[in-house]
Amino acid sequence: MAKQKATSRAAAKTAVKKKWAGLRGAAKPSSRKTIKSKGRVSAAKPKTASKTAAKARPKQRIAISHHREEDFKADGLRAYAKYRDLGIADATHGLAQAHVIRLIGPCNPAEVSKLHYHDVEFQMVYVLKGWVKTYMEGQGETLMKEGSAWTQPPRIKHLIMDYSDDVELLEVILPAEFKTVELAS
Numbered sequence: 001m002a003k004q005k006a007t008s009r010a011a012a013k014t015a016v017k018k019k020w021a022g023l024r025g026a027a028k029p030s031s032r033k034t035i036k037s038k039g040r041v042s043a044a045k046p047k048t049a050s051k052t053a054a055k056a057r058p059k060q061r062i063a064i065s066h067h068r069e070e071d072f073k074a075d076g077l078r079a080y081a082k083y084r085d086l087g088i089a090d091a092t093h094g095l096a097q098a099h100v101i102r103l104i105g106p107c108n109p110a111e112v113s114k115l116h117y118h119d120v121e122f123q124m125v126y127v128l129k130g131w132v133k134t135y136m137e138g139q140g141e142t143l144m145k146e147g148s149a150w151t152q153p154p155r156i157k158h159l160i161m162d163y164s165d166d167v168e169l170l171e172v173i174l175p176a177e178f179k180t181v182e183l184a185s
Helices: 002-024 049-055
Strands: 081-085 097-103 116-119 122-129 131-136 140-145 149-151 158-163 168-174 179-182
Touching: 116 158, 122 140, 140 149
Parallel strands: none
Antiparallel strands: 081 097, 097 168, 116 179, 122 149, 122 168, 131 140, 131 158
């Protein structure tokens, strides 16, 4: 019996070799797709020195920020908020900024609920504590709670409708310097 299994294995190996040898010259099945490696170097024209220099950014450095109550300042974009800068703008030479925002309660919709947009490339907000109710063009009203996150596409019209007295948000924006445009109601 053992000899029969050995013969069967040998026969199976031979059959597999024949099958693969026969497929070498045949066309590939249509279900297979050729995938180009992302690691290959293209034969594109070399960039000119001016284009390379324009895209080169200063070397980024490490930014470490530890929680300290005295770092929350009322010197940011909104009068009803305190900001804790995380040092990202300096460390990235203006590529990005990140800060923790504490909205000061209670919410006053007459002051807070103003339709506006930011001239940014990227904006992401994460709710660290509490909740915030927002309106975003194309999305409508959304209640964001602790652990919720959202992105706001460039120049999307939005506003804050309401928030809890203890709300804290982490906001990341590219670039660090940007323009905010308040729209007429």
